[in-house]
Amino acid sequence: MPWSRDDLAARAAHELKDGFYVNLGIGIPTLVANYIPPGMKVVLQSENGMLGIGPFPYEGEEDPDLVNAGKQTVTSLPMSSYFSSADSFAMIRGGHINLAILGAMEVAENGDLANWMVPGKVVKGMGGAMDLVAGVKRVVVLMEHSSKDGECKFKARCDLPLTGTNVVDTLITDLAVFSRPTRNDPFRLVELAPGVTAEEVRRKTTANYLE
Amino acid sequence: MNSNSKVFPDADAALQGVVKDGMTLMCGGFGVCGIPEKLITALRASGVRDLTVISNNAGIDGAGLGLLLETRQIRKMISSYVGENKEFERQYLAGELELEFNPQGTLAERIRAGGAGIYAFFTKTGAGTIVAEGKEQRVVDGETYVLETGLVADVSLVKAWKGDTEGNLVYRKTARNFNPNMATAARITVAEVEQLVPVGTLDPDQVHTPGIFVSRIIQGAHYEKRIEKRTVRKLESANAVVA
Numbered sequence: 001m002p003w004s005r006d007d008l009a010a011r012a013a014h015e016l017k018d019g020f021y022v023n024l025g026i027g028i029p030t031l032v033a034n035y036i037p038p039g040m041k042v043v044l045q046s047e048n049g050m051l052g053i054g055p056f057p058y059e060g061e062e063d064p065d066l067v068n069a070g071k072q073t074v075t076s077l078p079m080s081s082y083f084s085s086a087d088s089f090a091m092i093r094g095g096h097i098n099l100a101i102l103g104a105m106e107v108a109e110n111g112d113l114a115n116w117m118v119p120g121k122v123v124k125g126m127g128g129a130m131d132l133v134a135g136v137k138r139v140v141v142l143m144e145h146s147s148k149d150g151e152c153k154f155k156a157r158c159d160l161p162l163t164g165t166n167v168v169d170t171l172i173t174d175l176a177v178f179s180r181p182t183r184n185d186p187f188r189l190v191e192l193a194p195g196v197t198a199e200e201v202r203r204k205t206t207a208n209y210l211e
Numbered sequence: 212m213n214s215n216s217k218v219f220p221d222a223d224a225a226l227q228g229v230v231k232d233g234m235t236l237m238c239g240g241f242g243v244c245g246i247p248e249k250l251i252t253a254l255r256a257s258g259v260r261d262l263t264v265i266s267n268n269a270g271i272d273g274a275g276l277g278l279l280l281e282t283r284q285i286r287k288m289i290s291s292y293v294g295e296n297k298e299f300e301r302q303y304l305a306g307e308l309e310l311e312f313n314p315q316g317t318l319a320e321r322i323r324a325g326g327a328g329i330y331a332f333f334t335k336t337g338a339g340t341i342v343a344e345g346k347e348q349r350v351v352d353g354e355t356y357v358l359e360t361g362l363v364a365d366v367s368l369v370k371a372w373k374g375d376t377e378g379n380l381v382y383r384k385t386a387r388n389f390n391p392n393m394a395t396a397a398r399i400t401v402a403e404v405e406q407l408v409p410v411g412t413l414d415p416d417q418v419h420t421p422g423i424f425v426s427r428i429i430q431g432a433h434y435e436k437r438i439e440k441r442t443v444r445k446l447e448s449a450n451a452v453v454a
Binding site for chain 1: 241242243244245267290291292293294295300303304310312314315316317318319320322323334335336337338339340341342372382383384385386387388389390391392419436437438439440441442443444445446
């Protein structure tokens with residue numbers, strides 16, 4: 001059975017390490033915060049200017065001056081700090097963030113990532129995604145293996161405009177996990193969702209990868 | 212009020228003689244968090260047109276810069292993300308509005324550089340993407356860098372929590388975002404604050420924006436402070452985040 005959204009987030013949480021500073025993208029990546037192993041210290045960074053994101057506020061305690069990068073109301077923690085956008089991206093572009101977990105529209109076998117626009121259709125913008133993939137040491141991508149039309153999103157080459165070239169280290173889809181030790185290596189299939197076979201993944205994937 | 216005072220009675224007065232058609236304007240805020248809502252309303256009332264607006268987002272329908280889109284006062288936006296705004300999308304797809312997308316960190320750094328008198332800088336962000344098209348690039352130690360130029364505006368509109376009559380500003384929580392950087396990067400910066408206090412009240416160690424960057428300051432009243440996505444947890448919930 002393919003992984004659900006929550007399963008994807010739980011699997012992505014295996015990529016966390018004690019002491020990491022982590023930026024979580026909007027959507028499924030935000031759910032990873034629910035699966036930080038107890039006792040592990042992970043500090044979440046939000047590119048709008050906050051380190052140490054706390055849980056959502058209790059009803060009635062929402063503060064319009066305290067939101068995450070998805071514009072959702074959040075709370076602070078005793079260790080939290082606030083800073084300007086330029087300082088925030090100094091953390092991101094200066095290589096101070098250990099891990100970014102992002103969503104994607106397409107990932108290519110060479111590690112290229114497309115997750116910010118569909119020409120003629122989606123004109124929302126890249127936000128901080130291009131800075132994150134350019135500056136963060138390790139990039140994990142979470143996405144559905146195939147689009148709603150059944151087209152594989154892990155491909156030989158991205159068709160959509162790129163967010164970055166050769167920037168993805170680990171790809172977690174609802175079917176499988178693909179990873180590579182360095183950005184000079186090809187991706188290797190390292191894990192299957194329960195009940196999913198390597199043969200099924202091969203049949204549903206247009207990217208080349210090692211098994 | 213003496214003639215050297217930075218303090219103006221209200222937002223309309225603070226924009227008088229400062230804003231004009233065709234100018235370039237920076238506007239602080241992330242989404243609608245930390246936006247100068249009183250100055251935006253005054254800008255709308257001023258009727259100035261053909262504005263180029265540098266702002267991370269373009270507001271939402273009915274709030275923030277969305278108000279200036281309704282009245283067609285904006286000709287061009289320089290932003291990193293413009294979702295959640297149907298009127299923006301309509302004007303853009305109809306070719307009525309120009310749009311320049313900047314990666315958010317590149318936008319923040321262009322503003323920081325502009326304010327600091329730095330003409331341009333090289334960054335890895337955007338290398339190999341359409342953002343790099345037409346820009347000078349340099350390869351250093353095998354990494355490709357893109358040349359991005361500093362941004363300077365005619366006027367910056369910023370929002371702070373507290374300010375004093377000298378223009379020193381203190382921001383609150385994530386409402387800080389682009390405001391302190393934009394305050395440095397315009398010929399004239401107009402600040403609005405929730406609490407205007409006499410000099411000597413703010414702790415100099417806690418000032419985020421030194422008064423030198425602020426030309427005019429007003430105290431706003433009755434802040435709307437809209438929340439874009441209200442997310443809460445139930446009292447009995449053990450989970451930190453639910454989405």
